Amino acid sequence: MGLKRPREETMGENKAEKREKPDQATSPFMPMFENFRKELDEHHDRRERIIKASRDITASSKKIIFTLQRVRKLGQPMPQFVVKGNAQYWETIEKQYQSISADVQGLNAFRYGSNITGGNQEFMEALSFQHYLENQTLVSYEEAKSKIASMSGAGGAVLLTPEDYILGIFDMVGELMRFSITTMATNGKLPAGEPKTAGTSNRDSHEDKMDVDQQPPVTVSDGEPRNVLSDLRALRLQLEMFEPSGGRFESDVRKKADVMRECVDKVEKALYGLMVRGTERPKGWVPGLREEKRAEVESH
């Protein structure tokens, strides 16, 4: 064996030739390994690009969600501050999807699935949350998939797998919980769709609200708009009925299902508090937290 060479040198492209002569000329396997090196380098480059894009998509999606949490009304077009504030994040996400779309075509469509799934899930969360706020319905998998495809540009679509979609929806439940609790605390009531008479500004979701109680878990009486809790329960039902296919996805679903149930519980508890003592409390009172504290003190 020849001399050891500093690692930096092995990274350089041009130095490849120089290096072989003194060092590895003896190994008959070198030509094969050189080819491997080239291909592994390409693979690692692709993977790194995708990991970075996934991270940026995640960060921008979180910011979008953050802005969306300041919305107080359901089933209305996005207010100006949301549209303006989030424009740059949508742009970033689109740019990131475009930057990797060529890397995930053909044979490589599923190769980097574990590297992009984080970004896809977070984006799914943002997309479905905004869609819900606007339409008070759940965005479908096909819609979400083609949304990402349309953002991926000329290089071809970045794939959104059913797994990405489902896991993103699980996370969206958490956002609905936060949305419900804050709205209850500020407005003193559970967010619900506008009554149909008031809804001139409502868009295609308008008809949805007329036949609310055909969904089994929805127990709102005729003509009343659905509220977030009934929607959460509908989501919970569907997500609990869903059977994952085993492997990593199944364990992810199990974990997220626990969190999802807690979220729905929290809204139910908050609403209970609001109903029982709501009239006694001033506006802005947050139900859950203070309840717990008081209980603790009394038990001492």
Add this chain to the structure above:
Amino acid sequence: MAAPPGMIDPSIFEGLQAKVDEDTAVRDELKDIIQALEKNNRNISFVQSRAHSTPVAQLASIIQASEDPIKNAIESISRLAGVASKQPYYKFNFMWTRQVQDAIYSVLLWAWLGGKDFGDGKIKCGRLLTIEELGEVLNVPVNLKDQDEFHITIEEYLLALVSLVEELTRLARNAVTLGDYERPVLINQFVKDVFAGFQILNLKNDVLRRRGDGLKYRVKDVEDVVYDLSLRNLLPKKEQE
């Protein structure tokens, strides 16, 4: 949108469930084949493990005995390729990559022991199948880049190669026990050549890196054997030519 009642269009989850169920059916089909391949691999290694206690002069019997089990493994792999090629390759690749690596390793060992050049009945150890030659033996494509079909990946080949080096390290010691002082020298050179190849790869923090990092210890292990032999003047003299 066709205005389904309520929050959730029920067809959303029906559609997703159908997709996931389809995947489950594919997995089940693959699982059977992969289990068969696993069994084939065990049968091969059952035969090949005798190499550690068999002098070179009698290696031919092991080569012959391993022929049928290897054929079975190759058959399983073509069945696997048939089913897997109907799906996106990397969607299910994780299911079989381990078993395919084991099969590759078996074939690499078979070739190293002289199986590939066995035509004239003489045993010559030390051959490394290139990834292309391996593909010919297994009758499947290797390192595809444009077609989304079943193939052997570079990573699988390299990981199997690490296994081969580990096995040969063991063989170097056992050869000495059998009174064979030639093969340790051969193995020493082979392991070094493979190690030199791995050194030019820019490995990232993955399984290939972890296993590749172990190679240097194997190099040292074999060097120690050769050192012990040379210290006692046991190395064959004709080795130079």
